[in-house]
Amino acid sequence: MTSVDLTGFQTPGRGRGVLDVFNHGYLLRLLIRKGTATRYRNSVLGWTWSYVKPAAQFFIYYFVMGVVLQFHRDVENFAIYLFAGVVAINLFNEAFGNATHSIVDNRALVRKIYLPRELFPISTIIIALIHFLPQVAILLLACILVGWTPTFLSLGAFVIGLVIVLMMSLGLGLLFGALNVRYRDAQNFVEIIRMLSTWASPVLYTIAMVQATLPEWAFRIYMLNPLTTAVELFHYAFWAPTTTTPTDTLAPSIVGDVFLSLGICAVLIVIGQIVFRRFERSFAQDL
Amino acid sequence: MSDTLTQKRPSIIVEGVRKTFQIRHTHSMKEAFISRIKRKQVGSTPYNALDDVTFSVAEGESVAVLGFNGSGKSTLLKLVSGVLEPDAGRVLTRGRVAGLIEVGAGFHPELSGRENVYLNAAILGMNKAEIDERFDRIVEFSEIGEFIDQEVKHYSSGMFLRLAFSVAIHVELDVLLVDEILSVGDAPFRKKCTEKIHELAQAGKTMLIVSHNMAMVQELCERGVVIRKGKKVFDGPIAEAVEAMNAK
Numbered sequence: 001m002t003s004v005d006l007t008g009f010q011t012p013g014r015g016r017g018v019l020d021v022f023n024h025g026y027l028l029r030l031l032i033r034k035g036t037a038t039r040y041r042n043s044v045l046g047w048t049w050s051y052v053k054p055a056a057q058f059f060i061y062y063f064v065m066g067v068v069l070q071f072h073r074d075v076e077n078f079a080i081y082l083f084a085g086v087v088a089i090n091l092f093n094e095a096f097g098n099a100t101h102s103i104v105d106n107r108a109l110v111r112k113i114y115l116p117r118e119l120f121p122i123s124t125i126i127i128a129l130i131h132f133l134p135q136v137a138i139l140l141l142a143c144i145l146v147g148w149t150p151t152f153l154s155l156g157a158f159v160i161g162l163v164i165v166l167m168m169s170l171g172l173g174l175l176f177g178a179l180n181v182r183y184r185d186a187q188n189f190v191e192i193i194r195m196l197s198t199w200a201s202p203v204l205y206t207i208a209m210v211q212a213t214l215p216e217w218a219f220r221i222y223m224l225n226p227l228t229t230a231v232e233l234f235h236y237a238f239w240a241p242t243t244t245t246p247t248d249t250l251a252p253s254i255v256g257d258v259f260l261s262l263g264i265c266a267v268l269i270v271i272g273q274i275v276f277r278r279f280e281r282s283f284a285q286d287l
Numbered sequence: 288m289s290d291t292l293t294q295k296r297p298s299i300i301v302e303g304v305r306k307t308f309q310i311r312h313t314h315s316m317k318e319a320f321i322s323r324i325k326r327k328q329v330g331s332t333p334y335n336a337l338d339d340v341t342f343s344v345a346e347g348e349s350v351a352v353l354g355f356n357g358s359g360k361s362t363l364l365k366l367v368s369g370v371l372e373p374d375a376g377r378v379l380t381r382g383r384v385a386g387l388i389e390v391g392a393g394f395h396p397e398l399s400g401r402e403n404v405y406l407n408a409a410i411l412g413m414n415k416a417e418i419d420e421r422f423d424r425i426v427e428f429s430e431i432g433e434f435i436d437q438e439v440k441h442y443s444s445g446m447f448l449r450l451a452f453s454v455a456i457h458v459e460l461d462v463l464l465v466d467e468i469l470s471v472g473d474a475p476f477r478k479k480c481t482e483k484i485h486e487l488a489q490a491g492k493t494m495l496i497v498s499h500n501m502a503m504v505q506e507l508c509e510r511g512v513v514i515r516k517g518k519k520v521f522d523g524p525i526a527e528a529v530e531a532m533n534a535k
């Protein structure tokens with residue numbers, strides 16, 4: 001029996017990780033469509049919720065930070081500054097949260113049929129991206145109203161910022177999504193990260209203020225957060241062109257930060273994938 | 288010479304496979320952490336659902352897996368389909384493996400029958416062109432008719448199972464794994480399913496079938512593997528396998 005020729009045999013249940021997305025394109029599309037189609041089923045306002053929720057959040061921040069704490073006097077076009085950051089963080093929170101829950105939510109499938117499990121976090125991240133688009137549309141509208149003209153540089157900043165947010169969501173999503181199968185504590189931990197994300201990046205304040213208060217080494221650590229870079233890129237893309245003195249509110253070394261952030265995100269994806277792989281072996285029996 | 292060689296080639300190889308489940312009671316990091324520090328398994332007992340199971344299924348052969356409840360049959364099929372991984376030994380398969388392990392697992396109640404057919408066929412590994420080509424046959428086989436565009440949550444449970452089974456059976460495959468699903472639907476549909484499986488066997492597909500229905504198993508398979516408490520106790524002609532299973 002051991003003498004049989006083993007060419008053409010496969011070990012069942014071994015995928016190629018995130019790379020499997022490329023040869024399961026059609027399934028990925030259907031999973032995304034399922035996610036978007038069923039999300040607002042049986043809701044009267046439907047897709048409007050994708051506008052209402054960020055709008056409510058924006059107004060409360062604007063009221064507290066801008067009006068009560070008088071922030072809008074220090075930062076020109078504070079509303080746009082705020083919204084550009086809020087949108088970036090919203091995307092991260094949604095994508096990361098979805099990805100963390102994705103394996104457990106699809107337990108019926110994971111326990112019974114083998115398919116590359118990375119498809120679940122990836123499809124939910126893309127769904128988050130789709131729900132992010134209406135928010136960008138509103139942001140664009142606001143920018144145009146105050147006289148914004150897009151440049152290649154601002155477009156590039158937006159795309160790179162987007163890539164950083166998505167990569168970070170994927171890396172952390174793979175990690176915590178896999179841990180969550182065995183230890184449901186993971187999702188509570190993720191809740192804390194999501195809660196802190198708004199405050200750990202320059203959404204409600206400016207980076208110049210952080211630099212002025214923190215000692216040099218602490219500021220370095222603060223700048224390691226890829227979300228900070230992403231938020232700054234969004235500011236650069238949407239808010240900076242609408243102001244007269246944008247430079248003193250932007251990060252001092254944005255180009256270096258971009259490369260550092262992309263590097264950190266790539267490392268997160270590798271770590272996430274390795275942990276996911278390890279835990280994936282027992283997904284079906286742990287769920 | 289080469290002809291007989293290819294005929295003899297197995298499609299499924301199960302070699303010295305052991306599957307151990309930890310019957311765990313810990314579901315928090317704290318408990319896991321403490322048990323790691325104390326170097327003992329808190330409230331978890333290892334249990335061998337399968338122990339040193341070895342057999343192979345030749346291409347085109349239909350083999351039944353028999354055993355009482357909890358003997359490890361479903362676990363075995365999940366190992367072959369790749370849902371579970373063995374803790375020792377190895378499982379190898381050749382060609383496209385499709386499992387009728389739990390039909391309808393990927394069905395979403397809020398989607399229409401049509402959308403569910405596409406989604407599930409894709410989950411089972413088909414691409415758009417293949418599904419388009421088979422769609423009419425799938426619907427016809429299920430006898431769902433005009434209900435195909437209705438949301439699946441309004442289907443009767445029998446209709447649901449028919450559609451799910453119909454999708455699964457039309458998947459492009461070389462190896463079919465069947466777990467206990469031949470009991471779905473009403474009598475005419477059951478008959479139709481059995482016939483369809485017969486047809487696939489005739490077409491030279493490899494099959495591994497789990498069922499408690501001895502009459503059906505004897506009709507579909509020529510060989511039987513009997514598992515008792517995770518151990519293989521018999522492997523041979525189906526009639527003898529049925530006897531071996533019933534003999535205590």
Ligand SMILES: Nc1ncnc2c1ncn2[C@@H]1O[C@H](COP(=O)(O)OP(=O)(O)OP(=O)(O)O)[C@@H](O)[C@H]1O
Pocket residue numbers: 284285286308309310336354355356357358359360361362363
């Ligand atoms: N995920 C799991 N975690 C722990 N134990 C499990 C798990 N899955 C199965 N088992 C155990 O493995 C044993 C074999 O289960 P299995 O489902 O393979 O039985 P079976 O032969 O298919 O039984 P049946 O005829 O009832 O379908 C059972 O004792 C079951 O409790």
Ligand SMILES: [Mg+2]
Pocket residue numbers: 360361362466467
């Ligand atoms: Mg079973």
